[in-house]
Amino acid sequence: MMTQTLHASIPQEPPRLTGMSDAVFAEVAARLAEVVAGASAPPIELTAMPLTSEDRADLEQRLGRGEVFATIESAGRSEVWETQFSGVWFVRHFGENDRTASECIEFGAAPAILFSHRADMAAAARRLATALQPANAHETTDH
Amino acid sequence: MPQEPKLAPTLGELLQERGVSRRAFLKYASYLSAVMALPAGSATALAEGLANARRQSVIWLSFQECTGCTESLTRSFSPTLESLIFDLISLDYHHTLQAASGEAAEKAREAAMAENKGKYVVVVDGAVPTKDGGLYSTIAGVSNLDMLKATAKDALAVIAVGTCAAFGGIPKARPNPTGAAAIDEIITDKPIINIPGCPPIPEAMAGVVSYLVSFGKLPELDHLRRPKAFFGETIHDRCYRRPFYERGLFAEGFDDAGARQGWCLYKVGCKGPVTYNACATLKWNGGVSFPIQSGHGCLGCSEPDFWDQGGFYRPLSTNLREMGPALAGAALAGAALGAGAAWASRRHQESYQRDQSAAEGDKK
Structure with a gap:
């Protein structure tokens, strides 16, 4: 009985669908159509939108999951997946304690975070060249 | 032929040496864009700006304060997205966090000022005692007042974090025995950003510094010099x-049926509006x-003089009646009408602030 009272005294956000997921879903369709027509479309930033947890679940369920799912480990974990609609990508970044730090919907062949940056490729090329030098190659073999 | 001085590495180069890829920049920029409500698609520009910027020298001055602001910013110690802020700045002086102490600490501050003249950012937490020449708080024999003026002189910008630095806060509460003052009452010739809160939200501090580093300019501020990205709307x-406010459903106490x-x-003292x-x-x-x-x-807690508003548990309208007729009218209207009261309160708050400014002007 005591537990019930304590629980009741900590009010939580009332669960509900507000219609926001319908609006976002329509916006997704409009932006993908722009991309198909040859234009670019900015991402839809979901983090600051007044979506209830039910709105988010509804949106995620309607977008569904497609063929690609990737996990990125860079300054914490990120998850990226293509929705069931080709060219519509869901990007979710996690922060401290695995909480969602930001999430957005991107449009195009692949979201920007999946691409290797030219600066990183240049650094990788330098590391490979160093690794190919005979002394370093020997050291690598020894280990 | 004299050699040109070698430029410090960019943040991109610096972090690359430590195995941090550009994806981390993009991720951090996406996160900041989200919390600062920057225009859609600005994350890429923010990430590039950060990667190409030099590490920002920051001198952090702590005056009449409780260290809560530092606690707020540093609560994350694991290498996560939120803690990336510490890779973007060079915290050259900070009483609580620096290893050096005594004369060595003060020398670090002076060296950072000399090396980064005109480019360093001064972060201040705490109010500044001004009564009796500022003798109520000194560091290494120097009054807070003199240290602030000397350090801010060659700064790029000053960020006042916490309500004490931004508005005087608790040290300035009546009867304000030390003559505590806000930073912008003392420094009047530098760009100043106020990030109030007791303590401020860590994302607001990190976001403002990152924005400054990346774009080289101040974010958009409101009439109290607060970044609109974080202070653009009321609680x-x-x-x-x-929705309960708009339906006229209020808790009358902390243990009544409404509270449950x-x-x-609102009726138990919430200052959210x-x-x-x-x-x-x-x-x-x-x-x-x-x-x-x-x-x-x-x-x-992020508003001026929050400590002296008549009681945390008294309804807003009661306090406001004592403060001035304009704002009290708005709050009472809010209680009666429900919807639209927040808008009215804001309008009247602005009107009240204009009245206050005019009254202060008359005193001078």
Whole structure:
């Protein structure tokens, strides 16, 4: 009985669908159509939108999951997946304690975070060249 | 032929040496764009700006304060997204965090000022005692007042973090025995950003510094020099209990049926309708909760003179009646009419502030 009272005294956000997921879903369709027509479309930033947890679940369920799912480990974990609609990508970044730090919907062949940056490729090329030098190659073999 | 001085590495180069890829920049930029509500698609520009910037020298001065602001910013110690801010800045002086102490600490501050003249950012937490020549708080024999003036002289910008630095806060509360003053009452010739809160939201501090580093300019500020990205709306505007306010459903006490149902806390002293901050959206402790969600009204800690508003548990209208007729009228109208009261309160708050400014002008 005591537990019930304590629980009741900590009010939580009332669960509900507000219609926001319908609006976002329509916006997704409009932006993908722009991309198909040859234009670019900015991402839809979901983090600051007044979506209830039910709105988010509804949106995620309607977008569904497609063929690609990737996990990125860079300054914490990120998850990226293509929705069931080709060219519509869901990007979710996690922060401290695995909480969602930001999430957005991107449009195009692949979201920007999946691409290797030219600066990183240049650094990788330098590391490979160093690794190919005979002394370093020997050291690598020894280990 | 004299050799040109070697430029310090960019943040991109610096972090690459430590195995941090550009994806981390993009991720951090996406996160900041989200919390600062920057225009869609600006994350890429922000990431490039950060990667190509030099590490920002920051001199952090702590005056009449409780270290809560530092605690807020540094609560994350694991190498996560949120802690990337410490890779973007060179914290050249900070009483609480620096290893050096005594004369060595003061020398570090002077060296950072000399090496980064005109480019360093001064972060201040705490108010500054000004009465009796500022003798009520000294560091290494130098009054806070003199240290602030000397350090800010060649700064690029000054960021006042916490309500004490931004508005005087608790040290300035009546009867203000030390003559505590806000930073912008003392420094008047430098760009100043106020990030109030007791303590401020860590994302607001990190976001402003990152924006400054990346774009080389101040974010958009409101009339109290607060970044609009975090202080553009009231707590009430984004409060999940607002539907109860609009339906006239109020808790009358902290243990009554209304409180148990999660009704609006306006009548038990919530200052959400006149408090501009992002607690209701960004929340605290890793997004776990914020005071109203935990069952307590907003104290209004990011507003000027929040300590002297007549009581944390007295309804806003009661306090406002004592403060001035314009704002009291708005709050009473809010209680009666429900919807639209927040808008009215804001309008009248602005009117009240104009009246106050005019009154202060008359005194001078």
